[in-house]
Amino acid sequence: MSTRKKVHAFVRVRPTDDFAHEVIRYGDDNKSIDIHLKKDTRRGVVNNQQTDWSFKLDGVLHDASQDLVYETVAKDVISQALDGYNGTIMCYGQTGAGKTYTMTGATENYKHRGILPRALQQVFRMIEERPTHAITVRVSYLEIYNESLFDLLSTLPYVGPSVTPMTIVENPQGVFIKGLSVHLTSQEEDAFSLLFEGETNRIIASHTMNKNSSRSHCIFTIYVEAHSRTLSDEKYITSKINLVDLAGSERLGKSGSEGRVLKEATYINKSLSFLEQAIIALGDQKRDHIPFRQCKLTHALKDSLGGNCNMVLVTNIYGDAAQLEETLSSLRFASRMKLVTTEPAINEKYDAEANRSLVNYDPMDEIQIAEINSQVRRYLEGTLDEIDIINLRQIQEVFNQFRVVLSQQEQEVECALRRKYTFIDKNDFAAISAVQKAGLMDVDGHLVGEPDGQGFGLGVAPFSAKPGKKAKSKKTFKDQLSSSARKEGASSPVGGKDLDVSISKTQLTPSSKDGDVKDMLLRDRETSNIEPPSSDSPKEELRPPRPSTPPSKPVAFEDFKNERGSEINRIFKENKSILNERRKRASETTQRINAIKREIDMTKEALNFQKSLREKQGEYENQGLMIIDEEEFLLILKLKDLKKQYRTEYQDLRDLRAEIQYCQHLVDQCRHRLLTEFDIWYNESFFIPEDMQVALKPGSSIRPGMIPVSRIMSLGEDDQDKFSQLQQTMLPEGPDSISFYNAKVKTEQKHKYLKTMMGLQQTQRK
Ligand code: ADP
Ligand code: MG
Secondary structure, three states, X not given: OOOOEEOEEEEEEEOOOOEOOOOXXXXXXXXXXXXXXXXXXXXXXOOOOOOEEEEEOOEEEEOOOHHHHHHHHOHHHHHHHOOOOEEEEEEEEOOOOOHHXXXXXXXXXXXXXXXXXXXXXXXXXXXXXXXXXXEEEEEEEEEEEOOEEEEOXXXXXXXXXXXXXXXXXXXXXXXXXXXXXXXXXXXXXXXXXXXXXXXXXXXXXXXXXXXXXXXXXXXXXXXXXXXXXXXXXXXXXXXXXXXXXXXXXXXXXOOOOOHHHHXXXXXXXXXXXXXXXXXXXXXXXOOOOOOOXXXXXXXXXXXXXXXXXXXXXXXXXXXXXXXXXXXXXXXXXXXXXXXXXXXXXXXXXXXOOOOOOOOOOOOOXXXXXXXXXXXXXXXXXXXXXXXOOOOHXXXXXXXXXXXXXXXXXXXXXXXXXXXXXXXXXXXXXXXXXXHHHOOOEOOOOOEOOOOOOOOOOOOOOOHHHOOOOOOOOOOOHHHHHHXXXXXXXXXXXXXXXXXXXXXXXXXXXXXXXXXXXXXXXXXOOOOOOOOXXXXXXXHHHHOOOOOOOOOOHHHHHHHXXXXXXXXXXXXXXXXXXXXXXXXXXXXXXXXXXXXXXXXXXXXXXXHHHHHHHHHHHOOEEEOOEEEOOHHHHHHHHHHHHHHHHHHHHHHHHHHHHHHHHHHHHHHHHHHHHHHHHHHHHHHHHHHOOHHHHHHHOOOOOOOHHHOOHHHHHOOOOHHHHHHXXXXXXXXXXXXXXXXXXXXXXXXXXXXXXXXXXXXXXXXXXX
16 A cells, blocks of 8 residues: 655755865755765875765755755655654754754744744644644653653643653554653644743753763654544544654764763664664565664654654764764765665554443553543643543543542642641640740741731642642733743742741741842843842841842842853843844734725725615626626725735734744743753852852762752751741742642752762761
8 A cells, every 4th residue: 555665864964164165065966965085184084995975865955944954854744744644853963963953943043943843833733724633732752861761841740740760661552651741732832832841851951960961862752643523433543753853973982981971972872873773674674673672762763763654864964074074974874774665654543432332441551541641630720621522431531530630639738748847736735835935826826927817737738729720721921921930930949939048047027029030030021121120129138147248139130141141141132032023023913914904894895885886776787797897896806905915914923923932932941041040150159158069069960059048058957947948938929839840849859969968978978
């Protein structure tokens, strides 16, 4: 039925001012690259006798825009995915050659976005064009580093804590990663959020875990499932699009790598050469065993390499003579890849339940259950409007998962509370009076500083207090604002709040959040500049005198923006101005559209008037042809023209809106980076004693600035820790600012910190 198809291999050359014209030549059809070395330059570059190589490819992308790269490389793969064909696009090449630029794209500029966001856009556009099908889209983002699997989307609030490490599992439906979160996305914007979340985690992980990001493989997967709405068919189609940003392919060992680096190097060399072996085996039609299980990368991609997939390889190379050795090796890989043939086939599945009533159902597999679990969480959170009913078995599982989620949340809340508070039995009068004596509780049993009637510590937080609960899923601007505030709070554990906690034990007044940098940035969203905060903020009075008084956060923030944070601040501002400009254009376009619409209406009215005049006057007929007067004719032409204008403007507006969404994410991401970096810098500069900083740095898996300073300063001092925690909860932000996720991150960091400190103490003892 299907025909064999070759893997498409493209080469993209990274732009350079120093292109090696003498050495690298492209064929006339732009489908081959010749490398020619002069005898004298040969020495020291390549050791053998060969001086000329020729590589046949499917296309050479030189000076190609991101647009063109997408059209050439990805567009067909994505569009076929909606018809049920699996697709895999991989970027291969040495570090710095442009793999991430090709796959994800530059985060500074919408125009330079890469294959990933464009693919998501195309998928959702195509879904819109197919109202006859109910199509669902899910995504996951996996990172493989040193043969370990990391879920780049595990930080999302509704992803349950993963108990066991992830594993690769094979079942008749294919390969899947057990434990990897898969997220249902119903619109482009959600998908972008996930992408950004993953990208941010990639950056953060490379800092906090001391990972070298160029040594990891990242696989972004889009899962599509399409059921016909019109035919009550049992068949439905599924497909997977894997977008793979491979680790740097450079052969290491040149620069005497040792220890960790060497471990990484061998892993990389191994996994990339296993990939190559698998691909060579796939290309050899006589082979029936393909060694997929040799490493995580090929195992995870088992049903996405060769087989029934559309497969595209983009080999990223430098155009500089200095990188020739790696370039040659990358081109060799590309040409070997071109030998592989695949047999693309539609993944048709049979919905066993579609036409059956109450029968015995097979148990659901883990992916399906995980998916339902995520739906339930999102439903509870308010980000999902409704859970589609598919069949009885699914309904039962939905209820099951409600129970699971509910009991998990109860446990989490209780654990979180127990970690923060000592529970006192309401009837234990001795304990209560002790607490009252200590001044922690007033006579009515309320904690000091606690707003009336909002007791904590004596029960379980109501679910209505859970952040993110929304009445509707249609996100308003405000919703987005608060949700991003939540995110910032969550992943920037060193928020202003934590920094306030070092006030002395007797001061239990809630500190005002005025002047808080984070808050300021949020307010700033509507305006266009980060305003310097007023220096007379009440927070100043609360800060205890320190031996060397640190500058207030607002003042320090200004310094930070001009010095260490200048680059990110520049990008932040730049993105913001792009965003504002696009918003302005969108509003202008909307105005134009409205004007056109008004004119269309007027023209229609005029036409009707003319028509009624004509009818009143009696129509002229000439050999069966209707004769209309010139005025009416002109009106018809005008109407046609107006409609055309309307359509173009409408298309523009749609593109602009997509662009605005994207830019908004960029701005959010930059703001987040700016804040995180600032917090780190602020802590490192003013709060953490220098000797501790020095002690923490080498070999540590965390940067000290990532730890809330309260934890550092009060480590081992139980009392102070308790006070700090108490004060944190008395901040007037209320439960909204203390999401579960926040708690989780903090706990993890605390754990990491404690581990490091223990290690440190052990070394000191020796
Ligand atoms: P890799 O992921 O292969 O290590 P990157 O994609 O991070 O490499 O690219 C390294 C740098 O070069 C980045 O700053 C990126 O923006 C830039 N770059 C790579 N390819 C291009 C290109 N085609 N056009 C403009 N800049 C590029
Ligand atoms: Mg990269």
